[in-house]
Amino acid sequence: MGxxxxxxxxxxxxxxxxWQKFRRALRREDQLHLDRxxxxxxxxxxxxxxxxxxxxxxxxxxxxxxxxEKALCLLKERLAELEGKQ
Amino acid sequence: xxxxxWLFDLYPLGDRIVLWFITPEGEALxxxxxxxxxxxxxxxxxxxxxxxxxxEDRRWLRRTYPTQGRDLGSGEEIPVWALELxxxxxxxxxxxxxxxxxxxxxxxxxxxxxxxxxxxxKKIWPCAWYDLEYQEGQMVSLAPREGQFARDVSLPPLVTLxxxxxxDPLIPLGAGNGLAVTWEGRSLELxxxxxxxxxxxxxxxxxxxxxxxxxxxYGDEDIIPLLWRWSIASRVPLxxxxxxxxxxxxxxxxxxxxxxxxxVYQGNAAPFYGRWHVDRRNSFFFREADLMGLVQIAxxxxxxxxxxxxxxxxxxxxxxxxxxxxxDNILIPWRKADPERFKSTGELLTVDxxxxxxxxxxxxxxxxxxxDFASMYPSIMAIHNISPETVNCRCCAEVVGxxxxxxxxxxxxxxxxxxxxxxxxxxxxxxxxxxKREGLVPRTLRPILELREQLKAAAREAAPxxxxxxxxxxxxxxxxxxxxxxxxxxxxxxxxxxxAHEAVTAFGRDKLLAAKEICEAKGYRVLHGLTDCVWIQQAxxxxxxxxxxxxxxxxATGVKLALEGIYRWIAFLPSRQNRERPVATRxxxxxxxxxxxxxxxxxxxxxxxxxxxxxxxxLLARLATAADPAGLESIRPELExxxxxxxxxxxxxxxxxxxxxxxxxxxQPLEDYRVDTPTALAMRQLHQAGVxxxxxxxxxxxxxxxxxxxxxxxxxxxxxxxxxxxxTTTYLELLERxxxxxxxxxxxxxxxxxxxxxxxxxAAKSGPVGGRNSPWRPRRKGG
Numbered sequence: 001m002g003x004x005x006x007x008x009x010x011x012x013x014x015x016x017x018x019w020q021k022f023r024r025a026l027r028r029e030d031q032l033h034l035d036r037x038x039x040x041x042x043x044x045x046x047x048x049x050x051x052x053x054x055x056x057x058x059x060x061x062x063x064x065x066x067x068x069e070k071a072l073c074l075l076k077e078r079l080a081e082l083e084g085k086q
Numbered sequence: 087x088x089x090x091x092w093l094f095d096l097y098p099l100g101d102r103i104v105l106w107f108i109t110p111e112g113e114a115l116x117x118x119x120x121x122x123x124x125x126x127x128x129x130x131x132x133x134x135x136x137x138x139x140x141x142e143d144r145r146w147l148r149r150t151y152p153t154q155g156r157d158l159g160s161g162e163e164i165p166v167w168a169l170e171l172x173x174x175x176x177x178x179x180x181x182x183x184x185x186x187x188x189x190x191x192x193x194x195x196x197x198x199x200x201x202x203x204x205x206x207x208k209k210i211w212p213c214a215w216y217d218l219e220y221q222e223g224q225m226v227s228l229a230p231r232e233g234q235f236a237r238d239v240s241l242p243p244l245v246t247l248x249x250x251x252x253x254d255p256l257i258p259l260g261a262g263n264g265l266a267v268t269w270e271g272r273s274l275e276l277x278x279x280x281x282x283x284x285x286x287x288x289x290x291x292x293x294x295x296x297x298x299x300x301x302x303x304y305g306d307e308d309i310i311p312l313l314w315r316w317s318i319a320s321r322v323p324l325x326x327x328x329x330x331x332x333x334x335x336x337x338x339x340x341x342x343x344x345x346x347x348x349x350v351y352q353g354n355a356a357p358f359y360g361r362w363h364v365d366r367r368n369s370f371f372f373r374e375a376d377l378m379g380l381v382q383i384a385x386x387x388x389x390x391x392x393x394x395x396x397x398x399x400x401x402x403x404x405x406x407x408x409x410x411x412x413x414d415n416i417l418i419p420w421r422k423a424d425p426e427r428f429k430s431t432g433e434l435l436t437v438d439x440x441x442x443x444x445x446x447x448x449x450x451x452x453x454x455x456x457x458d459f460a461s462m463y464p465s466i467m468a469i470h471n472i473s474p475e476t477v478n479c480r481c482c483a484e485v486v487g488x489x490x491x492x493x494x495x496x497x498x499x500x501x502x503x504x505x506x507x508x509x510x511x512x513x514x515x516x517x518x519x520x521x522k523r524e525g526l527v528p529r530t531l532r533p534i535l536e537l538r539e540q541l542k543a544a545a546r547e548a549a550p551x552x553x554x555x556x557x558x559x560x561x562x563x564x565x566x567x568x569x570x571x572x573x574x575x576x577x578x579x580x581x582x583x584x585x586a587h588e589a590v591t592a593f594g595r596d597k598l599l600a601a602k603e604i605c606e607a608k609g610y611r612v613l614h615g616l617t618d619c620v621w622i623q624q625a626x627x628x629x630x631x632x633x634x635x636x637x638x639x640x641x642a643t644g645v646k647l648a649l650e651g652i653y654r655w656i657a658f659l660p661s662r663q664n665r666e667r668p669v670a671t672r673x674x675x676x677x678x679x680x681x682x683x684x685x686x687x688x689x690x691x692x693x694x695x696x697x698x699x700x701x702x703x704x705l706l707a708r709l710a711t712a713a714d715p716a717g718l719e720s721i722r723p724e725l726e727x728x729x730x731x732x733x734x735x736x737x738x739x740x741x742x743x744x745x746x747x748x749x750x751x752x753x754q755p756l757e758d759y760r761v762d763t764p765t766a767l768a769m770r771q772l773h774q775a776g777v778x779x780x781x782x783x784x785x786x787x788x789x790x791x792x793x794x795x796x797x798x799x800x801x802x803x804x805x806x807x808x809x810x811x812x813x814t815t816t817y818l819e820l821l822e823r824x825x826x827x828x829x830x831x832x833x834x835x836x837x838x839x840x841x842x843x844x845x846x847x848x849a850a851k852s853g854p855v856g857g858r859n860s861p862w863r864p865r866r867k868g869g
Contacts, residue, residue, distance in 0.1 A: 005434060046445070
């Protein structure tokens with residue numbers, strides 16, 4: 001029952017490897033942010049699996065954007081809250 | 087003569103089948119029945135006739151005649167010739183001849199187990215009651231008194247004799263190891279001066295007790311083959327069997343194979359004739375489901391109990407399918423290889439997925455409900471008619487509807503509308519499913535699913551002593567169902583095709599998502615999902631609400647969804663390597679009824695030493711008494727004390743070596759080990775002591791010294807008596823990992839005790855940065 005197509009989580013690792021050169025030439029503090037970005041793509045692995053996009057990077061980028069969107073929403077709410085209190 | 091008998095054992099002998107029955111009074115009765123083994127051959131008519139003539143000259147066959155059989159793929163009847171063998175011993179010769187393919191014939195029913203074939207043909211099953219008519223030892227007629235799938239089964243009185251070794255099984259019998267028998271609750275070590283004496287003792291017990299069942303530990307691998315050999319060498323008779331005819335025994339040694347990433351070792355088989363011999367250590371089903379489980383699978387699998395005991399679940403489900411096929415006069419293909427059809431990249435990407443696995447949020451959650459689909463994959467096979475011959479069948483090619491999506495859920499005016507779910511198209515893959523014939527696999531599965539539900543219901547209602555018997559049988563069925571899916575996808579399995587497997591997973595994903603959508607539409611938050619279960623949460627949810635929800639999902643998907651339970655609290659743990667990363671199968675929690683569910687923790691691993699396992703389980707048991715997160719917080723000091731207690735016990739020393747044994751499965755022979763891992767060192771010790779271990783077998787050892795000469799790093803299991811000390815540091819590290827796993831799961835990073843928290847902070851400052859998190863390490867405590 002072995003799979004023929006590379007499982008999406010392995011595709012994630014391969015993508016991360018592909019971006020190693022990009023990462024290396026970044027400043028240390030920027031590398032940390034990039035790593036977190038890649039990790040955030042793992043939060044929606046099941047969507048990447050189901051979509052089965054021939055270019056896994058597209059699903060990963062979408063997941064990263066999704067997390068950004070969530071963070072922005074949260075921050076906007078907090079900001080509105082704080083501004084409201086003043 | 088007429089009598090009522092319970093079909094106990096059967097085996098081929100020469101050209102007939104020997105059957106053993108047990109009467110309601112416990113008497114054993116031996117009968118024989120004629121049964122010619124029938125092979126079928128097909129192909130070009132003249133060719134077949136010519137080849138049959140050649141075969142007749144060989145004198146292997148007693149009779150040949152033309153007849154009809156049903157082809158599995160097309161479902162149509164085709165002309166074939168039946169070849170009846172003279173004796174069963176001629177089968178290998180016929181097979182060899184057919185295998186060479188000189189005749190260019192299609193061969194069917196060539197490789198069925200003889201006893202099983204007899205059962206399939208007669209449509210009977212072992213371990214059930216029959217009305218018998220016999221004359222002078224010959225069976226005349228046989229009629230079942232109960233159904234194969236009867237919910238309640240009864241056994242005749244059976245006499246059991248236990249047989250085991252007195253020492254660790256790695257120590258050879260007769261060279262440091264002895265035998266013990268158990269009868270009527272009492273255990274007795276056998277005294278014997280030499281090998282012949284030991285054989286004589288065992289023979290005495292067998293004659294005296296005349297057991298129906300010999301239940302052994304290591305009987306197949308170690309005890310019986312040796313005793314048999316000694317019996318022949320010393321000419322002391324050993325009445326293992328009740329069969330009066332002479333029985334040839336050959337012990338060929340076990341084999342090692344690789345399956346699903348694991349190395350597995352399968353030992354000898356030593357069945358008896360006219361008596362049952364079950365080796366607990368060599369029987370997966372006995373371990374899982376005890377004697378009642380074996381009875382159940384022998385009955386359903388239509389295989390003699392001793393074979394069923396030693397077989398894997400896959401062989402059983404295959405046997406059921408074969409039985410079904412023979413009953414329906416379907417020709418069973420030989421050496422089938424039905425490879426995959428060609429697919430485009432797009433198609434391959436679409437279908438080659440597995441089940442859906444969500445990543446849960448890390449942390450502690452209160453009041454979470456777990457909903458599980460019951461036997462999801464087998465149910466899908468049954469309700470959607472998925473079988474190797476029904477996926478993209480030729481018979482329905484012209485009847486395909488156009489365009490329609492296979493069904494999806496859309497929010498509509500009145501809630502959820504099920505858009506036309508076309509039952510004969512597979513989601514995503516869009517394979518066609520036969521509408522004219524019911525597939526062999528669904529037909530086989532359906533009664534198993536129904537019986538399992540009946541047994542589960544019966545277990546819930548019955549008194550505890552009876553409930554456990556229902557539970558054991560239900561567990562046996564679970565394993566049969568679980569393997570059915572794997573066999574479906576394997577092109578070399580008798581009844582397998584990958585497209586069928588793909589169809590099942592496609593439906594599975596679709597139904598899981600349907601469940602998720604319905605839950606979310608009703609306001610639930612979906613925390614986690616795993617192929618066939620979901621974890622959901624909603625403030626103020628009641629059990630009644632959840633039951634209604636389950637009904638709705640069951641109706642929408644066609645597969646029953648049941649409430650597994652409501653967790654008072656559940657902790658989802660992150661990856662061991664990276665604390666920020668969620669994983670799908672590491673969690674633990676407590677249901678409302680106090681039952682604990684644990685997945686992925688150290689106490690669940692096979693190699694964990696008993697002491698460590700008990701430490702973790704003790705913490706979990708204490709945690710289970712807390713009703714909510716506040717309750718957890720309040721018992722925290724007590725947990726810290728418990729943890730300190732375990733640490734102290736390790737440091738004080740004096741723990742029994744058996745408590746610290748690590749169990750590893752060998753993955754390769756000793757020569758292939760390039761690094762001196764503890765496992766390799768232990769194996770070397772065993773080698774030097776003359777003990778042979780094969781890959782796939784287990785090695786057990788204790789860590790002795792962390793540094794120093796390699797011979798002293800570990801101590802292998804049989805030689806643990808007199809072991810004075812152990813490697814405290816290593817065991818403390820293991821203990822710490824086990825304790826931290828639980829504490830951080832529940833209390834987060836704050837779960838680390840102050841001392842350990844400090845060392846973590848210092849490690850974090852100086853350790854490597856980036857994606858590779860420095861794994862938290864405890865400060866070494868003496869050792």
